[in-house]
Every structure is written in C-alpha cells, then in structure tokens.
Amino acid sequence: MAPRRPIVPLSVALLFLVTACARPADATPAASAAPTASSTASDPAPSTAASATTFPVTVTDDLGRELVLTAEPSRIVSLAPSNTEIVCALDACDRLVGVTDYDDYPPEVADVDDVVIAASVDVELVVATEPDLVLAAGNELTPTSVIEQLDALGLPVLVLYPETLDAVYANIELMGAALGRAPAAADLVAGMEARVGEVVAVVEGAERPLTLYEVFHSEGTTYTAGEGSFLAALLELAGAAPLTGDAQGAIGPEDLVAADPELILLGTASYDPSLADPQAALEAVGRRAGWAELRAVQAGAVVPYLEDIVTTRPGPRIVDGLEALARAIHPDRFR
Amino acid sequence: MGSRRLPARSTRIGSAEPMSATTAARRVAFGPSLGRSAVVIGIGVGMLLAVAVASMLAGTSRIGVGDAVGIVVHRVTGFGPVTWSPAAETIVWELRLPRVVAGMVVGAGLATAGAVFQALLRNPLADPYLIGPAAGASLGAVIALLLPVATVGLLGIGLVQVLAFAGGLLAVIVVLAIARGHAGTPVVTLLLAGYAISSLLSAGVALLIFNSGERLGAVISWLLGSLAGASWPRVGFAAPLIVITFSLLLLRWRSLNALLLGESQAAHVGIDVEREKRILVGLAALSTSAGVAISGTIGFVGLVVPHLVRLAIGPDHRLLLPASMLFGAGLLGLADLGARLAGGIPVGVVTALIGAPFFLWLLRRSVVGTRSSR
Numbered sequence: 001m002a003p004r005r006p007i008v009p010l011s012v013a014l015l016f017l018v019t020a021c022a023r024p025a026d027a028t029p030a031a032s033a034a035p036t037a038s039s040t041a042s043d044p045a046p047s048t049a050a051s052a053t054t055f056p057v058t059v060t061d062d063l064g065r066e067l068v069l070t071a072e073p074s075r076i077v078s079l080a081p082s083n084t085e086i087v088c089a090l091d092a093c094d095r096l097v098g099v100t101d102y103d104d105y106p107p108e109v110a111d112v113d114d115v116v117i118a119a120s121v122d123v124e125l126v127v128a129t130e131p132d133l134v135l136a137a138g139n140e141l142t143p144t145s146v147i148e149q150l151d152a153l154g155l156p157v158l159v160l161y162p163e164t165l166d167a168v169y170a171n172i173e174l175m176g177a178a179l180g181r182a183p184a185a186a187d188l189v190a191g192m193e194a195r196v197g198e199v200v201a202v203v204e205g206a207e208r209p210l211t212l213y214e215v216f217h218s219e220g221t222t223y224t225a226g227e228g229s230f231l232a233a234l235l236e237l238a239g240a241a242p243l244t245g246d247a248q249g250a251i252g253p254e255d256l257v258a259a260d261p262e263l264i265l266l267g268t269a270s271y272d273p274s275l276a277d278p279q280a281a282l283e284a285v286g287r288r289a290g291w292a293e294l295r296a297v298q299a300g301a302v303v304p305y306l307e308d309i310v311t312t313r314p315g316p317r318i319v320d321g322l323e324a325l326a327r328a329i330h331p332d333r334f335r
Numbered sequence: 336m337g338s339r340r341l342p343a344r345s346t347r348i349g350s351a352e353p354m355s356a357t358t359a360a361r362r363v364a365f366g367p368s369l370g371r372s373a374v375v376i377g378i379g380v381g382m383l384l385a386v387a388v389a390s391m392l393a394g395t396s397r398i399g400v401g402d403a404v405g406i407v408v409h410r411v412t413g414f415g416p417v418t419w420s421p422a423a424e425t426i427v428w429e430l431r432l433p434r435v436v437a438g439m440v441v442g443a444g445l446a447t448a449g450a451v452f453q454a455l456l457r458n459p460l461a462d463p464y465l466i467g468p469a470a471g472a473s474l475g476a477v478i479a480l481l482l483p484v485a486t487v488g489l490l491g492i493g494l495v496q497v498l499a500f501a502g503g504l505l506a507v508i509v510v511l512a513i514a515r516g517h518a519g520t521p522v523v524t525l526l527l528a529g530y531a532i533s534s535l536l537s538a539g540v541a542l543l544i545f546n547s548g549e550r551l552g553a554v555i556s557w558l559l560g561s562l563a564g565a566s567w568p569r570v571g572f573a574a575p576l577i578v579i580t581f582s583l584l585l586l587r588w589r590s591l592n593a594l595l596l597g598e599s600q601a602a603h604v605g606i607d608v609e610r611e612k613r614i615l616v617g618l619a620a621l622s623t624s625a626g627v628a629i630s631g632t633i634g635f636v637g638l639v640v641p642h643l644v645r646l647a648i649g650p651d652h653r654l655l656l657p658a659s660m661l662f663g664a665g666l667l668g669l670a671d672l673g674a675r676l677a678g679g680i681p682v683g684v685v686t687a688l689i690g691a692p693f694f695l696w697l698l699r700r701s702v703v704g705t706r707s708s709r
Contacts, residue, residue, distance in 0.1 A: 120679055123563075124430055128396035130422045140549045143556075145564050148493065152566060153429055248548050 059178050061158040062138055062167070069156065072180040073133035077126055079116055079146075080137035083160055084109055085315030086172055087135070089188055090181040097129040104309075105317070121146045127153060133178065137161060162314045163230050165196065165237070172316065188316060195319045196237065199326045202333050203239030211240035211329060212261040212296070213305070214268050215249060215312075220289065222256060223249045231312065238325035239333075257290045264296040265328055267311070269304035276304050303328050372658075375648050379661030383439065386668040390435040391427060393676055398423050407432065429566070437565035437573070437629055438671040438682070439664035442636050444577035444626035446663020448619040449637030450644070450655055451584055454591045455615050456522050462638035463623040466529030466616070467506035470536035472627040473558055475502025477543045480553050492572045495557070496628045503624030506532055511616060519609040522598075525616075560633035560683025562671050569629040576625035580618045581660055587615065591652040633683045635690025636667050642697055 056070045077098035078084040084103050087096060093108060100116035103109045115125040121142060126134065134150055136142035138161020150157045158178065162168040169189045176185020213235060216223040225231035225242050226249035235242035243261045245251035251259075264285065269275035275284060282302045286292045296302055305311075305328055311321030327334045391403045402419040406427040409415045417424075448463035456465070464470075475498035482494070514520050514528040540558070547554045556563075584591075590611040593601035598608045623637070644658045667682070670689060674682040 118678075122395050122679070124426050125395050127422050127425050127430065130420065140552060143553055145553060149564060149566070153425055 057177055059174055062161040063159045067156055067158055069178055075131045077115055077129055077131040077134045079121055079142045082313045082315040083135035086175050089316040090175060090179055090184050092179050097131060098126060123149055135160060164233060168314050168318055192319045199322055200237060203326055203330050206239050206330050206333060208239055208241040209262040210243055211235055211263040212243045213265045220253045222251050224251055225249060234322055234325060238322055238329050240329045253290050260295050262295050264302045265305040267305050267308040270306050270308035278304055372648050372654050375658055379658060379665060382665035386665055386672060387435055390672050391431055393672055394431060396426060398427060403427050433567045433570050434562050434565040435668060436570050438562050438668045440574045440577050441626035441630040442663040442667025443660040444622040445637035446640035446659040447581050447584060447656055448623045450641035450659040451615055451619040453641050454594055466525060467510045467532045468503035468620050468623045469632045470533040471506025472499040472503035472624055473540050473632060474536045475499045476557050477540050477554050480550055481543055481547055492568050500624050500628035503627055504620060506536060507620035520612055556681060557631045559681035560631035561681045562630055573625040573629045577622050580622040584618050585656050588652040595650055633686055635686045636663055639690045639694055640666055
C-alpha cells in the first residue's frame, strides 16, 4: 500500500519537465543562429573586378526555393564534391569552411574541415562552422531530412541538382551570382561551352556505336545510364548511341543480351583495380552469364574507363569527362 | 526478504505455468518494500540525469560543461551572461537537447507499453510491436518518404511522422477489430491477428523498399530507428501523448494487477475484462505509435526494460509502470548517446546490440539461476 504515494507527484513532475522543455521551442520555432548579420565585417571581399555584384542578391535553387543573400557569403559549407569544385573554379576556395570527406579536387580542399563523413552529414559540425551559405545536393545525395533540418535551424541552404549540361552551366552562374563572382562564372561557362562544341564537331558524322556504360554491376543486373539521364545525354554528345536502363539505370541480363551493345565502357574500373587492365577486364565480363556472346566482348571492345569521377560529377570538370568519353568511344578521331 | 525473491521468480522468462492466484494476490497486496522501491526509482532518476548531462556534452563539436549548462539555463530562465557563440547555442539547444528529450520520451513510451502488453498477454515475449503498431507505422512512414510531393510541414512535424503515427494506430485498430468475437477478444486470437497483419504490412514495406530508388537510404535509416532528426516540434508532438497515456495507464493499475492473475480471476474481482483489455491495448498502442512516429522502429527497449524492472521491484503496476518509464527513458537515452559516440550509427542497432545479449542473459539466469538457488 505504502508505495502508492510517491507515484502521482512523480508523474506530475515529469509532465512538467517535458512541457517545460517543449514550451520555449513552440514560442520561437526557428530561433537559432542567424550568422549572416555578424560575419560580414570579418572578410573584406577579395578585390577583383568580379565583385561588381551588389548585395542583397536573390537566387533560386534547383528545388525552386528562393534565397536572399544580404551580403557576400564568406563562410561556405559544401555538402557535395561537385559544389566544392564549382566554388573553387570561381576562385572562392578560401571561403570554404566545410566540405565532404570524399572531396578530392582541387587538392587544397583537403585542408578544409570535413562536415560530411562516410556520406552522412554531421549537422552539428555544419552548425559549428557558422556558415553563411550551405550548398546541398539534390536527389537524396543530401538527404531531404537533413535539408529540412538545416532549414529549420535557420541556415541559408541552396540545393543544387543539375540533370543536364545546361543545368550545370545554370548552377555555375547561380553560384557566380551568390558569391559575387558573376563575371568569372560567365567566363567559365563560355569556356566549357566552347570545349563541348569542339567535342561535338570532332565526333560529328562518325558512326554511333551502341554503348553500354557500366556504372555498377550486381547479381546479373547492370546499372548503366538511365533513360533520359545526364549520363545518357553526355554519351550522346560524345558520339555514342547509349544503351539505357530503366529510370534507375538498371538493365537485366536478358534485355542486355537482346540489345547486344557494340561497345562497353567499364566505369567500374575507376574504383576496381582488377578491371583496370583491358585484357583482365575483357576476361572478367566474358565470364558473366550471357556476356561472352555480346558483340562488344567478341570484338574485344570492352574499355576500362578510368574517368568515372569527372564524368559523373556535375561540376566544371564535367567537360573533361565528356572529352574522355569521346576519346574512349572514337579513339580514331583523337589522334 | 521473501518479497525480494518472489517477484523475480513469478515473472521469470519462459515460466510455463501462470502463477497461482493466491500467491500472486499476496504479492500484489504486499508489494516490494518501500525502501527498495525508493532505491530503484532513485537509481532511475540518477541515470536519467547522468545520461542527459553526458548527452549535452558529447558530440562532434567541442562545447564545455559550463557553456552547455549555461546555454540550457539561459534558454529556460533567460538569466546568465552569454559566454558562448550562437553556433554553440544552436548545437546545444536545437540539436542535442531535443534529441536527448526525444530519446527519453520514446524510451519511456515504449517501456510503459511493453509492461502493459506483457501483463495483458501474460506472455514474457510480448513487446509493444507485437500486435501491429511497428509494421503499421513503418508502412505509413515509408509511404510518406516515397511520396513524390515535397513533404508538407504540419505544425512543424513532417508528413512522415503523421503517417507513421496514423499507420501504427490504424494497424492496432484493425487487429482489435479482427480479433474481436462473440465471446470477447481472446489473447491468442489477438496475437495471431497481430502477427498476420504485421506480416501483411511488412510485405507492403518490402515492396516499397524494392521500388524506393534513390530514397532507399532514407527508408532504411527510418526503419532502423534513428533520433538524428529530432526537433522541438517533434518532441512537442510525441511527449504530451506519451505522458498522458502513461498517466491514464497508471490510473488503471488495478486492472493490470488483476489481469496478471488471469482473465477469469480478474473478472471475479469485478473487472470488466473485455473493456479493460481494449482500453489498455488502445492506450499502449497510442504510446507506442507516438514514439515510433518520431524515432522509427527502435527494438528491445519495450521488451527488456519491463522485465528488468520487474526483476528488481516486482509486478505491482503502481511501481512497475513508473519505474519502466524511468528506465526506458534512461536506457534509450544511453543507447542514443552510444550511437552518437559510435559515429552516428542508427540507435535501433545499438538497442539490439545491447538488448539481445542482455535478454539472453536474463533467459539463462531464469533457466539456470533459479534452479540452483532452490
């Protein structure tokens, strides 16, 4: 009988504890660091003609969200290697205060603190860098839940998810506007367009081999360029007829054999050293069920493709990827 | 002395025969000693506070004890000099604290519900997920995750949380409706219906996983259970539900104690067994669904904690429910701290890693330990 007494006060106390914790948050749902106001004075904009942009600037990201930048961002967090490359290509590498542990280009970003570790965003580290601009990636590369969390914390987030070459140009120009580097961005885009034009001119009129670009292979299913995907468009520009999979890029063994590609580019060789040697690669894919009879395997047209990173990373170096693709598909035209 | 031993034996895992009505009644009447209960509750409160403080300090960015405490005091009372950066304040107040509170609230809800289900089903393996809320919540959450529309925020909580909560409740309602016959709701039928509905819903989840494409990562991390997305609005959604259901369950301690004796015995002492069963299942499901909605399906807390507490203080629900709530909160808080320190692995993995061996230990103890002690 005795123990009955202490219980009711206990549960009441707990009720108070919980509601006490919840109440202040309800009153100010997004009360948190708004670092833009405090950090402007610290970094005088590097003086070039490029900083002609006058702030505030309103930019719209790939999710259609508008963001008003009251001052030139000086503390930038990049949550994807492609975003990092764009920032650095606009000569703003020194403004990065957080990147991913997967970032490898340009080499100096190795010195920047990682806030994305093993593909997972450490929100606490992002906040700790006190960023005035966070560059996220779309299509779940930056998980939607993380973007929502950063939004809720009041951080200025831009989501970049280019699905075409034109969208990469647009992203670079968007970043140019956001960073006060619009002229540099325009120059960069013009240079990229010129190089793309050259590739198109070189492969023009050449026969277009039916090409399988292997992104990944597992349990008989090959992942290649998805129908209507960025990669498919690049293959097309590089003078191939891309063999595409479904929306996710998956193609089953029967469909693959039925399609019978003439050329196989092993993007997987970029990460799997055992596929880097052409002869070893040819033997490896020849052992897969049904593959030995493919035209590409019969003709020995299986190419270990070592430029997968620049080909699939939608940053300024995507043109390097396009050129590498064209060289791999039409080696005869690049002597 | 006698009261120390008896409860442990009466509820040992795997005990085939229900305890006799007279011994159980005597136990309920006598209860454990007040001193022992006070010690156990004291340990629970101490653990809760220790975990809370440790969780405020642990993290990838370094924030000192003084600042962490100062920030919380400042936010709650408005007093104190500000010696920290705005970023530190955001990290402590918007990231760490809601996460700690969310973990504790969910743990409390799951452990309370587990204690109720174990009494109700008189089955030592009963846990809050047994009759469908986990599978229902999973299906709801995965549907929300895969909807092509941008998630609409409702009062600061996402569509995922809303659909998970609704899915969990709906699953239990369907199970209750199926299991209810002319002669009431037999416990065995309830279990079987729960199993079948869970399997059906899990098949739906599996189908959606297979077609989840680039959202696979989001789906898996929800299913594994994670508190990484915790925020004040989510706490504000789940906490009142869990605290209220806990209070209502505690008020029904007589029914729960009587049901331990068996349904016919409970009916003899004047309990409307069928009505009580439905109310208890409903409340426990509410508590579970509210927790799962903000954390994903975290296992083992609801199974292990009530067992552990019952071993310590006996089966009287006046004490068992509050103690389960305390230790559920402390244990999940601790597990989440471990998950964060281990580099952000899902907390559901940690509870399973700790919970399963612990459960096995309990099992061995009940098989070997009691025999040798006789």
